[in-house]
Amino acid sequence: MKTLRRAFAGALLACSALAFGHQFHIGFTDLSYNARSASLEVVHTYHTDDVDALLANLYQRQFDLSRPEDEAVLRKYIEKQFWIAGADGKRLPLRWIGLSVGPETVVVYQEVANTALAQAAVIHHAILSDFLADQSNTLNITENGTVRTLSFNRQAQEQPLR
Template identity: 35%
Template structure:
């Protein structure tokens, strides 16, 4: 009876810990860069796992960092500016303007925009090492969306800057 009880509690504990283990099997972020004809701006939308971003921000700003802190938005903006950049077809760094962020219980979305209207993103370059310092297996995909389709780049810690290769 003791063995059955021990097996039962071991199995129960394993199931209870499964979500925490499963939550860290992969580290993936997605960014979409697209032109909005209504606003005539290039919009940049980043989506990441909330607890991974919070962990990175706590590491940088201290354990007391929370999203409801009055300084949180400014801290997120500075953190993002140091880890994400776009370069136009002339290899000039593109000025990204902060728009804001929103989060739910699982994800965080970070919004930026550019006050230009490119005809396409061919030969643009992107540098994105978001969360790569904190999580070695982090993979970030950046999709450039146009009327002609989507061209994407996949970035890793070893290669976090790439040019858009339009087809």
């Protein structure tokens, strides 16, 4: 439930930016541990028009993310641009849960099953920063009720978690 509230808050922040004419290219990612499922949960929120522009630029066509084949294209891109590595440098197996698409935001859900937050050592976050020079991605990490924030952009795509 906390993850959904955070995702909703991120979506509201993104929507408020849209109210000002979408002057900023920002994304929000929440990373937290769900004790009930014993999994790391990842929730990304981006402006729909930024995602649409990216996909149109890459493939020279319009996408309908409600179609499974178009969702698969976005999935492939997200999985290339965002990953979590353990202390051994190997990528943790992020599982695609799905996405929700609205007129203003695209929200992507992923998880790493049977993995505690302590097992994550490095985050690579380059979603949209390869396409939009001024893209800024904020990653909120919730651990034991405390939230830490990391910022990613074109110049800083990879950071240690600890």
